[in-house]
Structure formats: C-alpha cells, structure tokens
Amino acid sequence: LRRMSSLGVIKKRAERVAARRQIDELGIVCRSEKDELSSLSGGNQQKVxxxxWMSQASRLFILDEPFQGVDISARRDIAAKLRASADGRATLIFVTEIDEALETADRILVMSEHTIVGEHRNADIDLDRLLAEVAGGPLHDVA
Structure with a gap:
C-alpha cells in the first residue's frame, strides 16, 4: 500500500498500471484489471x-506448491516469470510433483523425514537416483 498510496489515498492510476503490467507479463486471462479474482479461472487466480507476491522486491521468495491445481500452460507462465525475475533473489519452491521440479528448478533438493537426502543440479540430473531418493530407498543397479 505504501507504493500505491499517498497520505492514505490510493493512487488508482499507479494501481492500474501495475496490474496491467502483471497481466501482460504473466499472461493472465481476464477482461480487464478490474475483474474480481473470483471471476477468473483457477490458473489465472494463481497467477494473480x-x-x-512478486510486485514487492525481495531477496528471498518462498513458494509452497505454487502450481497446485493449475494447468500446464499456467505452470509454464508462472515458472517463466519466476525465472525471468530471479536476478538478485533466491527462490525456494516446494513441490511434490517431480515434473514441476524438473521444469522450474536449477537445483533440486530431495527431503525425507525433515532431512535432505539428495541434491541435484538440473542440468545434469540422474533421474534414476532422484526417483530412488524420492521413493526413500537406495539406488539398485540393474544387472
């Protein structure tokens, strides 16, 4: 509100400009920036x-299941926006779906029972090892 108000009065024009910019950048499907959040689809609500959250500058951004209940297109839009705006910020994304981690992360940490049991760079990932860590078992070589 501090950025969008002066002496307790909201600057409507600044609010509209910021909303239009986010609508364009994230590909939010709506009639206008005045649409009620409840009138949008689930994926577009998630994008909003x-x-x-991203309209405020931060050094750390933590998201818990940001792709829950959204279609693949919305997931890709959100992930692209997160990546494009990541300069100067650490972003932690907690996901339970492996494909979401593979699509969005530079580095993947696997946790089990409150402990990190695996660490992977997405550029050179060993999918068999990752899946074994997620399943909670040791990696077995197939002869």
Whole structure:
C-alpha cells in the first residue's frame, strides 16, 4: 500500500498500471484489471497471487506448491516469470510433483523425514537416483 498510496489515498492510476503490467507479463486471462479474482479461472487466480507476491522486491521468495491445481500452460507462465525475475533473489519452491521440479528448478533438493537426502543440479540430473531418493530407498543397479 505504501507504493500505491499517498497520505492514505490510493493512487488508482499507479494501481492500474501495475496490474496491467502483471497481466501482460504473466499472461493472465481476464477482461480487464478490474475483474474480481473470483471471476477468473483457477490458473489465472494463481497467477494473480504470484504477481501480487512478486510486485514487492525481495531477496528471498518462498513458494509452497505454487502450481497446485493449475494447468500446464499456467505452470509454464508462472515458472517463466519466476525465472525471468530471479536476478538478485533466491527462490525456494516446494513441490511434490517431480515434473514441476524438473521444469522450474536449477537445483533440486530431495527431503525425507525433515532431512535432505539428495541434491541435484538440473542440468545434469540422474533421474534414476532422484526417483530412488524420492521413493526413500537406495539406488539398485540393474544387472
């Protein structure tokens, strides 16, 4: 509100400009920036929430299941926006779906029972090892 108000009065024009920019950058499907959040699809509602969080500068961004309940297209839009705006910021994304981690992460940490059991760079990932860590078992060589 501090950025969008002066002496307690909201600057409507600044609010509209910021909303239009986020709509364009995230590909939010709506009639206008005045649409109610409840009138949007689930994926577009999720994009609006991510846009709200990202409108404030931060050094650390933590998202818990940001792709839950959204289609692949919305997931890709959100992931692209996160990557494009990542300069100067650490972003932690907690996901339970492996494909979401593979699509969005530079580095993947696997946790089990409150402990990190695996660490992977996405550029050279050993998928068999990753899957074994996720399943909670040791990696077995197939002879």
């Amino acid at each position: 929430m991510v846009a709200r």
